[in-house]
Amino acid sequence: MGDWEYTVLVLQKVADKYPWGDDFAYLLKTEPNPSDLDGNDALDYEEKTGITDTSEASQIDKTFVHDALVDLNRELSNYARAVVQVGVARTGGTDGNIYFTKATFTLGYVDEAGTFTSIASADGTPNFSTNSTDYQLCSAQAYITIPDNTIIYPANRIALKVECYGYRATTEHGKMKLCCSRGSYDSYLDFFWRYV
Amino acid sequence: MKVKEYKRTKNKLGGVHVEEITKEVPDPVDHNKIFLAKFKELIIRQKKIAEKVGVTE
Numbered sequence: 388m389g390d391w392e393y394t395v396l397v398l399q400k401v402a403d404k405y406p407w408g409d410d411f412a413y414l415l416k417t418e419p420n421p422s423d424l425d426g427n428d429a430l431d432y433e434e435k436t437g438i439t440d441t442s443e444a445s446q447i448d449k450t451f452v453h454d455a456l457v458d459l460n461r462e463l464s465n466y467a468r469a470v471v472q473v474g475v476a477r478t479g480g481t482d483g484n485i486y487f488t489k490a491t492f493t494l495g496y497v498d499e500a501g502t503f504t505s506i507a508s509a510d511g512t513p514n515f516s517t518n519s520t521d522y523q524l525c526s527a528q529a530y531i532t533i534p535d536n537t538i539i540y541p542a543n544r545i546a547l548k549v550e551c552y553g554y555r556a557t558t559e560h561g562k563m564k565l566c567c568s569r570g571s572y573d574s575y576l577d578f579f580w581r582y583v
Numbered sequence: 584m585k586v587k588e589y590k591r592t593k594n595k596l597g598g599v600h601v602e603e604i605t606k607e608v609p610d611p612v613d614h615n616k617i618f619l620a621k622f623k624e625l626i627i628r629q630k631k632i633a634e635k636v637g638v639t640e
Contacts, residue, residue, distance in 0.1 A: 514596035515594075516598065518602060519587075519603035523589070525599070
């Protein structure tokens with residue numbers, strides 16, 4: 388059994404996918420991507436344009452998967468902390484507000500078929516708003532309580548499902564982005580784990 | 584010219600609201616341009632004085 392190790396898994400996006408399940412482009416990585424990966428700025432965020440909901444609704448829903456390079460049993464600590472940086476901006480012309488109300492983090496794993504199974508979840512509720520036409524950023528975080536003796540087996544990969552909730556003022560239009568910049572720690576999951 | 588400013592207040596949900604305010608402000612002073620204009624003016628004045636006193640070089 389190994390010692391407990393503090394681990395930060397950073398949310399990153401790639402073009403050449405991790406071959407697990409149906410292949411994953413949204414990854415949890417122990418180190419961020421190179422900041423110039425593929426010369427592709429679109430890897431730095433996941434964007435939802437054309438927000439039409441006028442009450443709180445899920446706008447961005449992505450599952451990030453640990454791109455483990457070796458198959459090992461990994462026991463997880465009692466708590467994990469998830470952080471996401473989100474931007475919102477209005478795209479209409481009525482000077483109305485766009486809201487980023489909540490981030491729901493669900494910690495779990497994906498099996499070899501790519502199916503996600505939940506272990507535990509928690510919400511961060513920033514209740515952020517802006518009338519800006521330029522993206523305004525706001526981070527949300529939450530502590531996830533993990534049941535005792537939770538082990539991620541070699542047939543699975545630890546995964547974090549991130550749902551970003553928001554809405555627009557009745558007369559306005561808006562957009563939202565989840566930041567996962569190459570070369571930085573915009574959004575991440577931190578916890579302890581050990582090999583068992 | 585127009586500039587954007589951002590004011591942070593509390594919103595009705597208890598979170599932070601970032602208000603974008605667009606303001607009209609005077610164009611920034613171009614010191615290089617002013618210096619160049621004054622320098623040209625000085626050269627012209629020097630030439631005029633040189634002509635008056637009969638200096639050719």
